[in-house]
Amino acid sequence: MYVDATVGGGGHAAEILRRSGPDGRLIGIDRDPEALAAAMVALAAYGSRAELVAGNFAELGSLLKSHAGRVDGVLFDLGVSSPQIDRPDRGFSFQSDGRLDMRMGGSNLTAAAVVNSYSQARLAAMFREYGEERESTRIARAVVRQRQSGPIATTEQLAAIIRGTRPVMPAKTLARIFQAIRIEVNDELGSLRLALEQAQGLLARGGRMAVISYHSLEDRIVKQHFRDRAVVCTCPPALPVCACGRSGPTLRVVTPRPVVPDERERQDNQRSRSAKLRAAERT
Ligand SMILES: C[S@@+](CC[C@H](N)C(=O)[O-])C[C@H]1O[C@@H](n2cnc3c(N)ncnc32)[C@H](O)[C@@H]1O
Missing domain, CATH: 1.10.150.170 (Putative methyltransferase TM0872, insert domain)
Structure with missing residues (x-):
């Protein structure tokens, strides 16, 4: 089972469903009702293999509590989507005129x-x-x-x-x-910190989380989170209970360096220019 925590228009989700066919299932989350409506259309062909949930990924654990420990992959494609930026009335862009809003949803x-x-x-x-x-x-x-x-x-x-x-x-x-x-x-950075912590608890052993970020503030949080959780318990073996706080699920970093778009992708999709993908696996 896969989770796309930022399902947006459903582009990544559709590809995950295609590649995990015929039985792979996906839960797509977004805080923006307009994104969910677009994803519903984009994923209609996958029928009951795709489920959409409205919510903030800061509450990932409670949104998916019945799936804890059983998820094979969680994807975060952070930030705003092209439909959000390109709609002047959402107020995200300095290049067009609109009401100063900038809410993705739920704020x-x-x-x-x-x-x-x-x-x-x-x-x-x-x-x-x-x-x-x-x-x-x-x-x-x-x-x-x-x-x-x-x-x-x-x-x-x-x-x-x-x-x-x-x-x-x-x-x-x-x-x-x-x-x-x-x-x-x-509250993008606060939500991201909360979500990373919870994503780890949802993953089955060997399951992976992947995060695409678009600016250094987000990337730093992801990099640091993966690094911290990659450290195993450092308590002396004689200690009856863990005191260092690192005895929970740990991660193995899959991408020592972030994966970035190549020249062709950057040209085809200008908005991919600043993207960095990092992934880690639950051990
Ligand atoms: C870059 S777009 C994702 C595009 C998507 N990967 C696709 O293939 O169409 C980011 C999406 O994440 C959503 N989002 C951002 N922060 C969120 C949060 N804290 N909780 C839930 N959704 C969020 C936005 O509303 C937006 O639709």
């Missing part, structure tokens, strides 16, 4: 609430930490100054404020600030 916080209510210091810290942006303080100051004359409601307004902080503004900076807000709105 009460919107991007508008973040930019209009967070203090300057909190905005600057968020831009620095989640966007890894050097101009964080200057941009946070500009956001706070601008909102004094009325709430910031659209992606275009926010993009104009960011652009106004430098004579020539690289697109990279805009992307970083939008990324930071998106991570905050959807």
